[in-house]
Amino acid sequence: MKLYSDVPVQRFGQVVGDLVLAAWVWACVELGLLVYKVTDALGAPGRKAAEAGDGLAGDLRRMSEPIGKVPAVGDQLRAPIDGAAGAAGKLAQAGRDQAHAVEQLAYVLAAVTIGVPVLFAVLIWLPRRIRFARRATAAQRFIDNAADLDLFALRAMANQPMHKLAKISADPVTAWREGDREVVRALATLELRSTGLKPPPDLQHSETPADAP
Template sequence: MRLYAQTPARRTRQVLADLVAVVLIYAAVRLALAVRDAIMLLAEPGREAESAGTGLSDGLDDAGDAASKVPFVGDQLKKPLTSAADAGTGLADAGRSLQDAVEHVATLTAVALIVIPTVFVLLLWLPPRLRWIRRSTATRHLAAGPGGADLLALRVLTSHSQRELAAMPAPPGGLAAAWRRGDEQVIAALAEVGLRRAGLRA
């Protein structure tokens, strides 16, 4: 299986198309990662809330433990401090939830920004490449088989336009008549045209 044409012009176009496809996919990935980083900046308030809530909860817990050691009224002093510490824990939980939500949105956005352009590029680039690989492989097998040159010449006669055929040097009676007579030079010339059209050398 040949991935690239043997003729310089077609091979250059194929290489350029491959490079453009790779560059576009790379650009989509870079853009997606940049957008993800930008969205993740929105998680900063969540991190600050988590840090503040955790610090507040820990401080109030320590204060409650200290207050509980006060004789006679320690338990009464500890209860409001414990309730306030629970509020701090709730603030920390809310901060974590905000971070998780932002990370989820950032990840989904990045995946979409990678998948959609990549699929679009592949749909435009891959089918023509696969068609050429399949067609060139079939043409090579046809040319290598028995009577391959005759069959390629016939394909050129039947598939090329009259204008294209008229531009080719033809013996008296025309190309078709020469092919029917088995003119080896005409058959070889027509087969070479068929191979060149497929991006192959004779």
């Protein structure tokens, strides 16, 4: 498959376009990572609350164990401490839930920041590159020698703008039908270059009506 044009100006534009797309993807990824870091940092209070709640709940439970062993009143003394430990555990769970929600939001925002602009750019870039590759690859199979120029001359008359055809001949259709080789070569060159191919060597060194002063 032919990915780049043989025509220098067109090939330069394709390379620049590919580099711009790569730079755009890199910039979007960097921005997405920054968005993730900034958003995820908002979950720090929740993580700290969860850590503090777990620590407090653990301390209260360790405290309640020996108190619960006090004869007669141990259970009564232990109940408020166990209740406080349970409340601390709920506080820790709320902190974890908040931190998890922020983390999920950070992932979503990062994915949107990266995915949407990259997808938009690829949807613009990819069809054009695929279309060029298919056209150039298909055309390359036919341009073996000068005998194939008639086909590309015919395609030029069907595809190229009228003002470009007029620069080659005042009546390119009649010239093509009469087998005017100079006009045929000029038309074929025009079509080949638009497809991203260089004409055969014998065509490159031949003067055409479009090149004549």
